[in-house]
Amino acid sequence: MRKVITVSLNGNAFQLDDDAYAALSAYLDEAARALGANPDRAEIVSDLEQAIADKCAGYLNPHKSVITLAEIEKVIEQMGAVDADPAPGAQTSAGSSAGSQPGAAASPRRLYQISEGAIVSGICNGYAAYSGIDVTWIRAIFVLLIFVTGGAALVAYLVLMFIIPYANTSEEHAAAHGLPFNARMLVENAKRHYSKITSSPEWQKEKDSMRNEWRRTRAQWRLERRRARQEWRHYRRYGRPFGGYSAPTPGAAAAATMPPPPAPYLVHVITGSMVALLGLIGAVIGISMCLAIFSLITSGGILGWQWPHDLPLWLGLVAVFIVWNAIAWPLRAARHSIYWHTGGYGAPWHSAFDVIVTVLVLIVVASWSLHHIPQIRDFIHDLPRLWQHDTWSNTTARVIVRACLTVKDLALWLTRQV
């Protein structure tokens, strides 16, 4: 049994299946939208409705009184997307018309967060749509990146959550996939949406309620993020936290808004070198973690100690990551507390120093590996070749693939060394 919706097409009554109705109303909505400010919009739409009515009538007979989705799709296919801008003349049409032909010109592609089917916020999902690579691959690469970069990818993810806009409207969804936004697309969307709902109501209801729950949670996160952003902006502008928010107890708030007075010069020097030392130790620990992961993957153990065979390897990777965090966290906390006590967190020269130390360590490690590890050298030499005149996403994909190959080579090389 199906639900039937009765509609009037330019004064002719027709009965449509509910999914056929969704497809048709999507088409007509898109037609009205495409016609925009056309002074004859109402008339054209009623002409179109009449044409649709004539076509629909052909599918009916005394024993069949309802139009199905398949039939309405055929009708829409025959009608064609509504062309809002019929060629005004041969000369001017050449430029403007090419773009409105379905699939004629490349549509603008933008990076969006797509929350439909997202696991956390939709960054990977959005990038998958943007690059045309399957989302599973993107996620796998991202998880790998988290381990390889020692959590920096996670931070990058959080930053991107702030920066990249959400795809909310159908146009934005189309732009996220780089598809031309036309009636066809809307119809497809409507169809997919409806067939999903009709496929299995109970399961769907269950899923919907779970999704709603998750959506609520995510909305809350978003709210928090917006507030944090607001606060950050306020902080930057006025040099003090946003008053209306995050003041659990008046005392704590007052203490937080007033960093301790700047310390004398000697203290600066001592704490400065402490920061440098702590930063160095942190970097060394980070590198050892990378090595530990390498050796765990390639030889199944760390420094001669074998990972038990009856436990899965990924558990070992997670364990290494947790241990690394457990060691690195107090160091980081110490560093941050030093920042705090010498004139407030975010004092420019402290953060600058931190960055310089990190960059120096990176340069040392990079130049060492460039001279002593042939695979890395090859990778670096290959980079300019990969950087051809191409879209940003293609180049990135090529670099990632090349990097993965390098890691594989490195792993083989390391096993041979051991």
Add this chain to the structure above:
Amino acid sequence: MTDEQKFNSIRKGLLEFLVLTIISARTVYVADILKRLSATDFATQEGTLYPLLSKLRREGLVNYEWQESDSGPPRKYYGLTPAGRKHLAELDEYWVGITKTVTDLRS
């Protein structure tokens, strides 16, 4: 721009000319126009034709009148206005000029 896209813009630019030509022979309704074009390289659809006709009517080149049909509701029959005939004559002349130029350049 691929060849297909270039042809598309040519097709699109010429569509108005062809529609006016079809209408000039006798008053027609939309399904007639579509049928006449369907066999050609200029096959088009209602979604394109209705906005085009409304634009031509706004420009005063065509007009329509309602006519009863024996199968279904009254239909709009389109015909050329005097201004439309004049415009079509100009387009014709221009077209002959273009084809002549192409032929001349080829020889």
